[in-house]
Amino acid sequence: MSIINVDSISDAAGTGSPSFPNGISGNGSALTSLTSANLTGALPAIDGSALTSLTSGNLTGALPAISGAALTGIAAGGFQFISSIDISADASLEFTGFDSTKYSAYKFVFSNIVPTTDSSSTQVRLSSNGGTSYYQGTGDYRFIRLSSTGSSTTVATNSLSSFGLGSFTSGAAALESGDSGELTLYAPHLSTMKTMMLVRSTTTGNDGEIKSSVNSIRHQVNVAVNAIQFFSSGTTMATGTITMYGMVNS
Numbered sequence: 001m002s003i004i005n006v007d008s009i010s011d012a013a014g015t016g017s018p019s020f021p022n023g024i025s026g027n028g029s030a031l032t033s034l035t036s037a038n039l040t041g042a043l044p045a046i047d048g049s050a051l052t053s054l055t056s057g058n059l060t061g062a063l064p065a066i067s068g069a070a071l072t073g074i075a076a077g078g079f080q081f082i083s084s085i086d087i088s089a090d091a092s093l094e095f096t097g098f099d100s101t102k103y104s105a106y107k108f109v110f111s112n113i114v115p116t117t118d119s120s121s122t123q124v125r126l127s128s129n130g131g132t133s134y135y136q137g138t139g140d141y142r143f144i145r146l147s148s149t150g151s152s153t154t155v156a157t158n159s160l161s162s163f164g165l166g167s168f169t170s171g172a173a174a175l176e177s178g179d180s181g182e183l184t185l186y187a188p189h190l191s192t193m194k195t196m197m198l199v200r201s202t203t204t205g206n207d208g209e210i211k212s213s214v215n216s217i218r219h220q221v222n223v224a225v226n227a228i229q230f231f232s233s234g235t236t237m238a239t240g241t242i243t244m245y246g247m248v249n250s
Contacts, residue, residue, distance in 0.1 A: 077248050079107055084243040089116060092231035094131050095244050100189035100224070103246030107184050108228070110165060110201075113240030114178035119206040120234030122179050123162040126188075126195065126219055131227035136161045140220055147213035149205075163217045165230075166203040177204040178240060188225035195219040 009018050082097040098106065113122050125134035135141075139159040147154050166179045181201030188195045199215040219225065230242060 077250060079245040080248050082106075082244040082246050084241060087113060087237045087240040087242070089236045089238055091236045092229055093237075093242060094227060094229050095242075096131050096227045097244055097246070098188065098226040099246070102249060104189075104249050105184065105186050105247035106188065107182055107245045107247070108242055109182045109245070110230075110242045111180050111240060112178045113165070113180070113242070114176060114238045115232055115234050116236045116238040117232070117234030120232050122165045122237060123231050123233050124165065124183065125162045125229045125231070126225045127227035127229065128221075128223035128225055129227075131229070134227075134229050135219070135221060141217055142220055143215050143217040145213060145215045147211065149209060149211050159220070162231075163197075163199075163215065164233075165199055166201040166211070166213050176208060179203050185225065185228075191224040192222060194222055195225050 080103075083095065085093050085095075087093065095108070110122070115122070125136055125140075127134045138161050140161055141163045142157075142159050143163050144157045145155065147156070165181065165183065179201055180203075181199065183197060183199045186196045186198075187193065195218070197217040197219070199213070199217065201213055201215075203211045203213070205211050230237075
């Protein structure tokens with residue numbers, strides 16, 4: 001084995017860096033005492049698959065950009081954001097972002113929908129033609145409802161031309177919080193089935209009291225649903241937000 005100890009290497013004139021036309025080879029496994037001042041320039045590509053015993057104290061600086069294209073074992077599915085609408089004195093709002101090739105169910109999260117007119121409620125209708133028209137015939141929707149005011153609990157069933165996000169009318173007075181909750185549509189793309197829905201909500205009623213409800217709704221027409229409309233039973237919806245999510249197929 002040959003050992004060469006040098007402090008510096010320069011060209012023949014002693015003024016510049018040397019050249020090595022035949023290259024240099026060797027094993028750097030025994031290199032020690034290399035300080036950052038002695039390591040300059042760009043490093044070649046390095047395979048770190050065999051690196052061991054690296055502590056967090058020896059890993060600093062920003063990581064390079066990493067592509068996740070080859071990652072495996074990551075579960076798909078879950079709810080994906082589609083769209084959101086902030087309410088501002090709207091008589092009605094429509095969502096048409098239904099896509100049966102991507103989603104098998106949909107969730108609408110609504111927050112603080114306050115009516116312009118006191119003692120109003122937020123109602124819902126469905127469409128099978130992309131929102132050109134909405135089902136609003138008597139008996140188009142069947143529901144069963146469990147509602148509570150804190151002092152009493154009520155169970156009710158009915159057939160209507162639309163259905164509400166809550167079981168109670170909302171107050172429009174200052175500091176009243178309106179309707180908040182979520183509406184879920186299950187497999188609305190199936191034209192051979194009646195679309196089933198579930199609403200869970202909390203409401204500040206027109207009397208200022210907090211109320212809660214769970215509504216199970218069935219669309220009474222066998223169609224593929226591809227649009228939904230939210231509207232006020234009074235004049236308009238003053239404020240609030242509705243956000244649409246889709247359950248990814250796979």
